[in-house]
Amino acid sequence: MRRFSVPPLATAPQVGGLADAVYNNAAQSPDHVVLGRKTDGEWRDVTAAAFRDEVLALAKGLLAHGIRFGDRVGIMARTRYEWTLFDFALWSIGAQPVPVYPTSSSEQVYWMLHDSGAVACVVEHEDHAMTIGAVVDRLPQLTRLWQLDAGVVGELTASGTHIDDEVVSRHRFAVTPDAVATVIYTSGTTGRPKGCVLTHANFMAEADNVVARWEPVFHSKPGDEAGTLLFLPLAHVFGRMVEVAAIRARVRLGHQPSLAAKDLIPDLAAFKPTFTLAVPYVFEKVFHAARRKAEGDGRLGPFDKAVDVAVRYAEALEHKAFGTGPGPGPGLRMQHQVYEKLVYAKVRAALGGRMRHGMSGGSGMERRLGLFFAGAGVTIYEGYGLTESTAAATANPPERTRFGTVGQPVPGTTVHIADDGEVWLRGGQVFTGYLNNPKATDEVLHDGWLATGDLGALDDDGYLTITGRKKEILVTSGGKSVSPVLLEERVRAHPLVAQCVVIGNDRPFIAALVTLDPESVTHWLSMRGKPQLPPAQLVRDPDLETEIRRAVVAANTLVSQAESIRTFRILAAQFSEEKGLLTPSLKLKRKAIEKSYSAEIEALYHG
Structure with missing residues (x-):
């Protein structure tokens, strides 16, 4: 479509x-x-x-x-x-x-x-x-x-x-509705931030249609205060x-x-919120904290089993919603009930106890994580949007959530896939242009359509999947085009990984730089009776390297051999905004990272 x-x-x-x-x-x-x-x-x-x-x-x-x-x-x-x-x-x-x-x-x-x-x-x-x-x-x-x-x-x-x-x-x-409400500057992953001019009408179109479509899920149960x-x-x-x-x-x-x-x-x-709106990072932190606590209590096996049950339970409900399955069978329902008090209620308690729904945007959420939360009683509706579209342009509908996608257009919105795979948007929430920058405005606005710079695909039901960014496509010296986002998100799904940046532009193969999550690493070391080493020594730990290699192997199952990560380097420090390597919204500044770690990258290819 x-x-x-x-x-x-x-x-x-x-x-x-x-x-x-x-x-x-x-x-x-x-x-x-x-x-x-x-x-x-x-x-x-x-x-x-x-x-x-x-x-x-x-x-x-x-x-x-x-x-x-x-x-x-x-x-x-x-x-x-x-x-x-x-x-x-x-x-x-x-x-x-x-x-x-x-x-x-x-x-x-x-x-x-x-x-x-x-x-x-x-x-x-x-x-x-x-x-x-x-x-x-x-x-x-x-x-x-x-x-x-x-x-x-x-x-x-x-x-x-x-x-x-x-x-x-x-x-x-x-x-008046067409008056300027605010000027929000983009994060500036590529060059100087641009000021997005958003009107009162942009916010009204966005907020009122989101509320009209998703208001029922703002409540933990009918009739309560949202x-x-x-x-x-x-x-x-x-x-x-x-x-x-x-x-x-x-x-x-x-x-x-x-x-x-x-x-x-x-x-x-x-x-005690009844619903929340967050970036995937927040839900990842909640999940990893719950898993670490289970491991610390000697209950990692049951926790991982509960995760598997929740994922299968939510997947069965998803199939039922789309008419491709009967829903959870008696055995799965019974297993799910067993883990309700043992695991799922505790995960919900960490979110305040009343929360049953959430919305996620800003970056992609791994399908399995979304399924787990849904199976644990907190359905997260993943969406997609930009500053230029006053936030969400698409989001998963409550009654038919397709995990791993960013959903259907928000009411009042049209999504179009251009010939080169670029996602174009049209709707009342699309901005009027960049402040003092007609050239940049003309590059993204075409007769009312917003060219997002993101690559995506629509399925037969109108659900959008984001596959990468046009400017971030890597082309190896062998001519293979690789979208790094999918690989990075899968590597980052490992509890020990904080960030991952895939490299390989004009190089013979794909490689990756990986940073570590300090809380998870501290827990991992203590559970294995290992000393708490300084970061420079820690990254050379062979057991740690084996763990990260598992994450890389899992990511490589998503792509062809030519697109797979052949080698990686664990870094002693995380990419940070203070070092100029992340935008304020925590997006990777790829060129800055490659420049800052040029020696490490060269060693990957010539070491």
């Missing part, structure tokens, strides 16, 4: 902007809890009326400090309550937030604030302020710098008390879409700035 469309479920608004939802919620259901806010270690409810009052007061403070309709304001902070507060306050006066990743360097910050023409910037703490301070003399348009941890919300709110509410209303009513804990970065379009959709759908929204298990797990237990 070359093209598949799904009609919209939500009507495109003809008037208004994103801030209207805050005021409408307060008018229609003032006591409805729309947010959870963590203060002094406790989660406290925030009603629709209370949130409206905070947004309105902050909007008046922004006006008092000279922020005007159409102005751009940077936000450089981790995922926290105040980010959402500033987003809706800025939208209330027709201003445009510009997200800045909190880990950005001074030069990256300079480029985003300069290119966007930001007149002010909100930062989280003093380190962020110093990052901007290093380049502020080159940003003459930037006249205000506000720091969250220095109490700026209170200061701004106090300074706007003399402004009448009606002034904010006049600004808000002047916002809630989600957002730990994705709000500087990324995925997190921003979740924020907007939660406010528009009145889903209780909490913020968690850390992905570290020691911070995230207690908040999942306390907040």
